[in-house]
Amino acid sequence: MINVSLPSGDIKQFEGSVNMFEIAKSISNSLAKKALAAKVDGQAVDMGYVLERDANVEIIVPETEDGVDVIRHSTAHLMAQAVIRLFPGTKVAIGPSIEYGFYYDFDPKEQFTETDLEKIEEEMRSIIKEDVQIERFEMSRDDAIRYFEDLGEEYKVEIIRDIAKGEMLSFYKQGDFVDLCRGPHVPSTRYLKAFKLRSVAGAYWRGSSDNKMLQRIYGFAFSSDKELKDHLKFLEEAEKRDHRKLGKELDLFFMSEYGPGFPFFLPKGMVIRNVLEDLWRKEHTKAGYQEVKTPIMLNKELWETSGHWYNYRENMYTSEIDETVFAIKPMNCPGGVLAYKHGMHSYKDLPIRMGELGLVHRHEFSGALHGLMRVRNFTQDDAHIFMTPEQIEEEIIGVIELIDKFYSGLFGFEYRIELSTKPEKAIGDAAIWDKAETALENAMKKLGKAYKINPGDGAFYGPKLDFKIKDCIGREWQCGTIQLDFNLPERFDISYIGEDNDKHRPVMVHRVIYGSIERFIGILIEHYAGAFPLWLAPTQVKILTINDDVIPYAKEVASILESEGVRVELDSRAEKIGYKIREANGKYKIPVQLIIGKSEVENREVNIRRFGSKDQTTQALSEFVTAIKEETRIKFDMDKLENK
Numbered sequence: 051m052i053n054v055s056l057p058s059g060d061i062k063q064f065e066g067s068v069n070m071f072e073i074a075k076s077i078s079n080s081l082a083k084k085a086l087a088a089k090v091d092g093q094a095v096d097m098g099y100v101l102e103r104d105a106n107v108e109i110i111v112p113e114t115e116d117g118v119d120v121i122r123h124s125t126a127h128l129m130a131q132a133v134i135r136l137f138p139g140t141k142v143a144i145g146p147s148i149e150y151g152f153y154y155d156f157d158p159k160e161q162f163t164e165t166d167l168e169k170i171e172e173e174m175r176s177i178i179k180e181d182v183q184i185e186r187f188e189m190s191r192d193d194a195i196r197y198f199e200d201l202g203e204e205y206k207v208e209i210i211r212d213i214a215k216g217e218m219l220s221f222y223k224q225g226d227f228v229d230l231c232r233g234p235h236v237p238s239t240r241y242l243k244a245f246k247l248r249s250v251a252g253a254y255w256r257g258s259s260d261n262k263m264l265q266r267i268y269g270f271a272f273s274s275d276k277e278l279k280d281h282l283k284f285l286e287e288a289e290k291r292d293h294r295k296l297g298k299e300l301d302l303f304f305m306s307e308y309g310p311g312f313p314f315f316l317p318k319g320m321v322i323r324n325v326l327e328d329l330w331r332k333e334h335t336k337a338g339y340q341e342v343k344t345p346i347m348l349n350k351e352l353w354e355t356s357g358h359w360y361n362y363r364e365n366m367y368t369s370e371i372d373e374t375v376f377a378i379k380p381m382n383c384p385g386g387v388l389a390y391k392h393g394m395h396s397y398k399d400l401p402i403r404m405g406e407l408g409l410v411h412r413h414e415f416s417g418a419l420h421g422l423m424r425v426r427n428f429t430q431d432d433a434h435i436f437m438t439p440e441q442i443e444e445e446i447i448g449v450i451e452l453i454d455k456f457y458s459g460l461f462g463f464e465y466r467i468e469l470s471t472k473p474e475k476a477i478g479d480a481a482i483w484d485k486a487e488t489a490l491e492n493a494m495k496k497l498g499k500a501y502k503i504n505p506g507d508g509a510f511y512g513p514k515l516d517f518k519i520k521d522c523i524g525r526e527w528q529c530g531t532i533q534l535d536f537n538l539p540e541r542f543d544i545s546y547i548g549e550d551n552d553k554h555r556p557v558m559v560h561r562v563i564y565g566s567i568e569r570f571i572g573i574l575i576e577h578y579a580g581a582f583p584l585w586l587a588p589t590q591v592k593i594l595t596i597n598d599d600v601i602p603y604a605k606e607v608a609s610i611l612e613s614e615g616v617r618v619e620l621d622s623r624a625e626k627i628g629y630k631i632r633e634a635n636g637k638y639k640i641p642v643q644l645i646i647g648k649s650e651v652e653n654r655e656v657n658i659r660r661f662g663s664k665d666q667t668t669q670a671l672s673e674f675v676t677a678i679k680e681e682t683r684i685k686f687d688m689d690k691l692e693n694k
């Protein structure tokens with residue numbers, strides 16, 4: 051008798067050995083029909099696996115993480131089978147499942163083309179129709195080497211040679227395609243349906259440029275057509291919003307071959323930047339921060355003291371001044387500590403909140419660079435807070451409230467918080483870690499915040515909170531962070547004079563709200579798809595003239611708006627009005643467009659058109675000026691704040 055324990059807690063009994071199909075069937079016919087694989091005591095197996103002992107069994111269905119992984123990996127095999135059929139003599143390397151899909155590396159006689167991808171996809175569909183059985187079998191290592199040598203599959207031979215002698219290896223056979231594989235796989239090809247081949251790219255064998263360049267075909271695979279369709283739609287939407295494309299179209303920023311990873315901001319991009327920075331300054335002053343500016347380059351010795359020279363050296367740029375090595379700062383922290391250390395501090399002065407919009411440089415590989423999202427220099431909206439251990443909780447509450455004010459109140463972003471706690475290797479004694487982690491949790495509890503804990507994921511020098519915002523197509527971006535630091539205060543031996551007239555060690559916090567201003571602008575471009583809200587738009591109002599006679603009045607409107615602080619542009623070119631509207635609305639996505647014709651001049655009115663709307667309304671100029679002044683004012687929507 052075999053006892054099978056199911057996740058539901060039920061126990062099924064079988065007379066003798068039993069395979070996974072039979073177990074699924076004993077639960078329900080519908081389960082047996084869609085089951086892809088199973089787990090026996092946590093170990094993934096195929097549906098054909100025969101159980102001969104008592105065990106915990108879980109049937110894997112398509113709509114689970116395990117299920118979709120089996121589908122993705124099986125679709126990779128399916129693609130390899132199709133490729134072998136269509137292009138005999140192609141050698142196969144490896145084909146894992148990845149996020150959203152799979153890839154397979156091939157060594158074909160000729161490079162694959164886009165048309166080949168279509169053919170391969172078609173062949174995959176016909177193999178699905180044939181309902182080819184997928185069977186597992188075993189071979190010894192040495193037999194397997196001979197087997198693949200006979201087939202001329204040199205990459206498989208190389209993989210197997212790395213495996214210890216005497217081991218039994220598992221293989222999967224579907225039709226005339228055999229792959230070395232741990233499995234599990236779907237029972238037959240008809241279980242696969244929702245996939246799409248995406249692209250083909252070069253990839254070095256085993257990721258090393260000393261090896262041959264293979265051809266990697268990427269594909270998407272999901273457990274249902276709907277999910278595949280949704281994902282393709284999401285990608286299309288993301289592509290439309292790509293900040294690199296929009297940044298060019300909207301004249302916001304550019305990259306030059308003279309500075310890969312070093313963005314140039316154009317006048318319109320600078321407006322956005324300045325609005326964000328001005329607001330940052332204003333709100334931080336209100337929240338009791340002072341601003342400092344620390345140097346870009348500092349003596350190597352400082353970086354040795356801070357530890358960056360030993361832990362972060364490969365990301366740092368260096369130069370020499372008077373035969374002494376200087377490093378360009380990758381972080382503002384050591385400079386911030388020096389600024390604190392410059393004076394004497396009493397407990398009465400704490401907390402000291404020192405903000406800095408600091409330009410940092412970090413080396414990134416050229417292949418990793420991505421528009422404004424991944425650059426080699428960027429501005430952190432940094433601040434370092436120095437405080438007594440007793441002040442941690444209240445300070446953290448203050449920072450969270452400030453972050454909430456920006457994310458919820460200003461941008462209307464939804465966001466999540468993650469708390470990363472003490473890792474195995476950590477400095478600072480247990481008591482201070484406890485105190486800090488408790489303070490972080492208490493702060494969030496007091497604010498009624500939900501948060502996820504990542505145990506052991508904190509930095510070696512302190513626990514942290516990460517803030518992840520969600521953009522309007524559901525992508526998450528990590529921006530804000532609050533990081534406690536027990537390391538730098540020790541390394542730099544900073545102190546304050548306590549009530550007892552003795553020296554004490556302050557607690558240090560690093561925190562950012564935007565994170566990197568450059569990257570945050572990239573996120574905003576994609577979030578708004580280039581159609582910035584009125585308060586942030588580089589040009590808030592554009593005046594479009596219908597003919598040359600109205601230019602004097604149009605100029606007068608522009609100068610009135612300008613004097614009221616509205617960012618206004620005048621388009622008085624001798625172009626057709628339809629063309630001007632298309633450019634202002636379609637290309638530049640300007641929130642408010644004023645169309646000036648004869649009747650507007652005669653009645654001292656403006657004809658108003660809003661971005662994305664075909665409606666036009668007419669208003670007296672004086673009324674419009676009053677209204678737009680109010681509308682362009684930066685407002686925090688206090689109702690949206692999570693903690694009021």
Ligand SMILES: [Zn+2]
Pocket residue numbers: 123127222229230231232233
């Ligand atoms: Zn496989």
Ligand SMILES: [Zn+2]
Pocket residue numbers: 381382383386432433434559560561
């Ligand atoms: Zn810092």
